[in-house]
Amino acid sequence: VSASPTLPDPAHKGAFVRAMFDRIAPRYDLMNRLLTGGMDQRWRRMLLRWLAISNGDSVLDLATGTGDLAALAARGGARVVGADLALGMLKQAQVREPRQSLAQADGTRLPFRDASVDAVTCGFALRNFTDLPATFAECARVLRPGGRLGVLEVDRPRSRALCALHTVYFDRVVPRIGGWLSDREAYRYLPESTAFLPPFPVLREQLERAGFTTIEKRTCGLGAVQALRAVRRAP
Numbered sequence: 001v002s003a004s005p006t007l008p009d010p011a012h013k014g015a016f017v018r019a020m021f022d023r024i025a026p027r028y029d030l031m032n033r034l035l036t037g038g039m040d041q042r043w044r045r046m047l048l049r050w051l052a053i054s055n056g057d058s059v060l061d062l063a064t065g066t067g068d069l070a071a072l073a074a075r076g077g078a079r080v081v082g083a084d085l086a087l088g089m090l091k092q093a094q095v096r097e098p099r100q101s102l103a104q105a106d107g108t109r110l111p112f113r114d115a116s117v118d119a120v121t122c123g124f125a126l127r128n129f130t131d132l133p134a135t136f137a138e139c140a141r142v143l144r145p146g147g148r149l150g151v152l153e154v155d156r157p158r159s160r161a162l163c164a165l166h167t168v169y170f171d172r173v174v175p176r177i178g179g180w181l182s183d184r185e186a187y188r189y190l191p192e193s194t195a196f197l198p199p200f201p202v203l204r205e206q207l208e209r210a211g212f213t214t215i216e217k218r219t220c221g222l223g224a225v226q227a228l229r230a231v232r233r234a235p
Ligand SMILES: C[S@@+](CC[C@H](N)C(=O)[O-])C[C@H]1O[C@@H](n2cnc3c(N)ncnc32)[C@H](O)[C@@H]1O
Pocket: 017, 018, 021, 062, 063, 064, 065, 066, 067, 068, 069, 083, 084, 085, 086, 089, 105, 106, 107, 108, 122, 123, 124, 125, 128, 129, 130
């Protein structure tokens, strides 16, 4: 996986990812809106609807970044805490929503009690975790039985024509624009980091092992984005 000069080796991935998000934090939201034409917020709203997040639900937004999902969930009446590894991203989240509860934490060691939340959301972060099975196990631990996990991630369209167009955009255009407006290395890492993303059958197996059931996948953005939903099994 670390054959590319951009991708970190497993021993250095955590520090690499944290430093990268600290660097790009000030322009992170602007770049997301620009590169997706504003669709990213639509995908986040779709995930929250799919999870049926409602008034009074307690939600952990894992890898909250600048807090987009957390802010949308809170607007819907949920009690939300956002957790992230990168302090630079959390600072942006705090500037946007000064009253948002935030914690600096690694996904494999969450500072929350067992069975303490109704839902865990996680947007566009799976590729960045160092230990996906351990992170899913932590999500399962903090969720109450019957609680929902909702994940958004990038994907590759299945149709050949769309996949070809997507490859040009995602692998060539995005790193170019990202290099001009933000950080060259980070936006080269973005398409390359899909090498860290297991295919759905593997994700499903990891989620089952971690304690989840009823695992479903949806695609959106013409197949460029995937959403996963899973339910915490009773122990
Ligand atoms: C692409 S951003 C996504 C931010 C936000 N969820 C969104 O929807 O825009 C990925 C986030 O994952 C965080 N992250 C990466 N590895 C992490 C880890 N091991 N534990 C917690 N957060 C992590 C990064 O700091 C970054 O803020």
